[in-house]
Amino acid sequence: DIVMTQSPDSLAVSLGERATINCKSSQSVLYSSNNKNYLAWYQQKPGQPPKLLIYWASTRESGVPDRFSGSGSGTDFTLTISSLQAEDVAVYYCQQYYSTPSFGPGTKVDIK
């Protein structure tokens, strides 16, 4: 089974500043036959289900603001919020779908 870890557990960022969340998988989630990283990011606000933000490690889901971006390959990935807005306060999860799914433990993002 692939184990996902995230850092930090939580972070507080001033409005308009950058937030960076890291995600690491215990084995590579890069599928060599199509050169795609089987890694997604979800945002979960209090009392709501998770919402898909990013898939294939860096492809933004339709309707997701372009201040959200994903990067990385193999085992190391990053979600960046370039200019934090009040509505971005949430918990963010990475998830691998290279095999039976597993989620990272989540990173809580707050306003400083």
Add this chain to the structure above:
Amino acid sequence: EVQLVESGGVVVQPGGSLRLSCAASGFTFDDYAMHWVRQAPGKGLEWVSLISWDGGSTYYADSVKGRFTISRDNSKNSLYLQMNSLRAEDTALYYCAKVAATRLYYYYMDVWGKGTTVTVSS
């Protein structure tokens, strides 16, 4: 509009059984694999189970293997999770989620329901 609506969550005693349902609409249900994912109170997301579009293949997390059974009725656009031998640690909000691509297992989840709450307590 693509929609998933879970139901069936209740308070049940340890050792008891329960069946959750997920009603799907707005898409061709029998073209998509489906997941159950749970979230214990104040905790993160835990994948529970996956079923193929035709119900022919199923997968389970080790924590529920042998106790939970995922199934689907494509004629009713419905997904199910039969939960037996329930434990306190099964207490959670249970979500159903749709795989984003047709006739593939290992894909991201693009649509989630709002969840149904299962509480295992005496």
